[in-house]
Amino acid sequence: MGSGAAIAGLGMTELGRVYGSSPRRLAANAVRAAVADAGLTLEDLDGLLVSHGMGGSPSIELAETLGLRDLRLLSLMSAFGATAGAMVAHAAMSIMNGAATTVACVFADAPLQPKQSAGSAYHRNAKEYYGFGGMTAALGFRSINAFYALAAQRHMARYGTTSEQLGAIAVSTRQWASMNPLAQLRDPITLADHQNSRWVAEPLHLLDCCLVSNGAIAVIVTSADRARDLARPPVHVLGWGQGHPGHRKERGSEFGLTTGALASGPIAMKMAGVTVDDIDVCQLYDCYTYTVLVTLEDYGFCAKGEGGAFAATGALAPGGALPTNTGGGQLSAYYMWGMTPLSEAVVQARGAGGDRQVARNDVILVSGNGGILDHHSSLILSPHAPSSQGA
Amino acid sequence: MDIGVLRRDGRTDPFFDGTARDELMIKRCEPCDRWFGPDATGCPGCGADELGWARACGDASLVTWTITHGRDPDDEPAFLALVELAEGPWLHARLDGVTGLREGLPLVARFVHPAEGEAYLLFSGTRRSPQ
Numbered sequence A: 001m002g003s004g005a006a007i008a009g010l011g012m013t014e015l016g017r018v019y020g021s022s023p024r025r026l027a028a029n030a031v032r033a034a035v036a037d038a039g040l041t042l043e044d045l046d047g048l049l050v051s052h053g054m055g056g057s058p059s060i061e062l063a064e065t066l067g068l069r070d071l072r073l074l075s076l077m078s079a080f081g082a083t084a085g086a087m088v089a090h091a092a093m094s095i096m097n098g099a100a101t102t103v104a105c106v107f108a109d110a111p112l113q114p115k116q117s118a119g120s121a122y123h124r125n126a127k128e129y130y131g132f133g134g135m136t137a138a139l140g141f142r143s144i145n146a147f148y149a150l151a152a153q154r155h156m157a158r159y160g161t162t163s164e165q166l167g168a169i170a171v172s173t174r175q176w177a178s179m180n181p182l183a184q185l186r187d188p189i190t191l192a193d194h195q196n197s198r199w200v201a202e203p204l205h206l207l208d209c210c211l212v213s214n215g216a217i218a219v220i221v222t223s224a225d226r227a228r229d230l231a232r233p234p235v236h237v238l239g240w241g242q243g244h245p246g247h248r249k250e251r252g253s254e255f256g257l258t259t260g261a262l263a264s265g266p267i268a269m270k271m272a273g274v275t276v277d278d279i280d281v282c283q284l285y286d287c288y289t290y291t292v293l294v295t296l297e298d299y300g301f302c303a304k305g306e307g308g309a310f311a312a313t314g315a316l317a318p319g320g321a322l323p324t325n326t327g328g329g330q331l332s333a334y335y336m337w338g339m340t341p342l343s344e345a346v347v348q349a350r351g352a353g354g355d356r357q358v359a360r361n362d363v364i365l366v367s368g369n370g371g372i373l374d375h376h377s378s379l380i381l382s383p384h385a386p387s388s389q390g391a
Numbered sequence B: 001m002d003i004g005v006l007r008r009d010g011r012t013d014p015f016f017d018g019t020a021r022d023e024l025m026i027k028r029c030e031p032c033d034r035w036f037g038p039d040a041t042g043c044p045g046c047g048a049d050e051l052g053w054a055r056a057c058g059d060a061s062l063v064t065w066t067i068t069h070g071r072d073p074d075d076e077p078a079f080l081a082l083v084e085l086a087e088g089p090w091l092h093a094r095l096d097g098v099t100g101l102r103e104g105l106p107l108v109a110r111f112v113h114p115a116e117g118e119a120y121l122l123f124s125g126t127r128r129s130p131q
C-alpha cells in the first residue's frame, strides 16, 4: 500500500475511420504504445485487463497475442461505457494490495466497416423480427439513439431543459476539439449549426450524438512510487467509484432523471478527499450532449434540473469555470467508450494538452457511462500524490 | 406503417396469442402481486424464475417519447414512447395518432393485424381527435 497507484503510460492507435486491423491487433498496438510511453517494456507487465466491445473485441487471449508471461492479473471486464473506470480502479486496487505491480488496461473496437455509415454500425435493420423483443425493434427501436432520446425528453419535460441548452454542450465540446489534433471533427460549430443539424431521434439532433470510431487506447497503471521513476509525470489515481442504479422499467423509475453518477461521484470524491468544489476539470462520458448535462447534475455541479442552464452559461467551454471534455469528447474527438474521457484526463494531468491545456489541473474528474444510463464509473485523477495534495 | 414481419420466438408466444385476440398479455408474479413486462424472465422480489402470463387492461399513460427520423427524408417519422401500463410496468411502444404529447397523457392499447406475421400493439390517445 502506501503510495497509491498512478497512470504511467498512455497508448493510442490511430482513431476513427481506420480499417484493415482487427480489434485484437489494435489492442495489442495500443498496449505496446502505452508501455513504450511509460518507458517500460512488455516484460514489465504483470497484469492485463481487457475491455469488452461491440464485436470482435479481444478477450484475455490478448495476453498471448502480446506474448505476456507469468501474469498475476488477467481479466476481461464488462460494464459497457463504465468499463475503463472500472479497469483502472481494479488495477489500482490490485497494485495497492500487492497482487500485481504493473497493469495494462485496454479497450479496442472496430465497429465501422468501409463504405458504411457511422449510424449503421450501432443500428439494427431486418425484414423479419422475432418475439416480443423483435416487436420492439420492428416498431422502431432499432438504435440506441431512440433510448437516449427517451431519457433526454423525460428530462426536458420534467425540468424544462431545452435543445439549445444541449446545443451549448455540442458547441463547447467542438471548441475544445478544434484545439485537439487527434479529434475527428475540428471545424467550429455554432448553436445554429446544432439546431439545423438533422433530427436523429427528437429531441436529439445529429450534433447531440457521438461519433463512431475504430481504434484502441491503453493505459498503464502502476504504483505511484514506481511511476515517479518512469518516463512520464505520474497521474495519480486518488479515488474511484461506481454506480449501477438498476432503474426498473416500472412506475416510479427515475430513468432519464438521475444516473449512477449520483452514487459513484460521492464515493470517488470522498476516497480522494475532495469535494465537487475542488474539481478543476471534468472529462465526462458524452455519448450524447444530454449525458453530460445529467451527469453534471448528479455529480452536484449544479442542482437537479439545472444542468441545461449551467451548460448554457459557457462554464464548460475554453475559458469557462469548469472546463469539460477538453479534448472534444466522444461528440467531436473520438469514440473509444470510457477511454475517451480517461485518455484526455491523462493528457491534461500531464500538462500535455498543448493549445487546449487547462490552467488548473490539480483535480480531474473522469466519468464512464454504460448501457442506457445503467452503469457509471468515476475516477479522480491528479498530477499530485495524495500526501502532497493541497487542502 | 410497414414494420416488417413479426415471428414468434418460443419464449413470448402467449404475448402474440394475446395480440391475436386483441388482448395485452404481460407477466405477473402472483405471490408478490407484481406485474412485469412481457420480456421479464423472473421476479426480483421472490426470486421466482417462472412468471405467469396475465391480461393487462390496456390502459396506460405516457412517460416519455421520441420521434425518430431515418436518414432518408422520405422515411416517415416514428413516434416512439415509454408507456406506463395501469398495472405498473413500462413498455417501449409505438404511438399512433397521438397529439399533445405530455407526461401522463392517457393512452390505450390498440392491436394491428397485418396480412403476414403476428399481430402487434400500438398505443393511441383515449379520445381520438377528429380528422
Ligand SMILES: [Zn+2]
Pocket: B029, B030, B031, B032, B034, B043, B044, B045, B046, B047, B048
Ligand atoms: Zn415474486
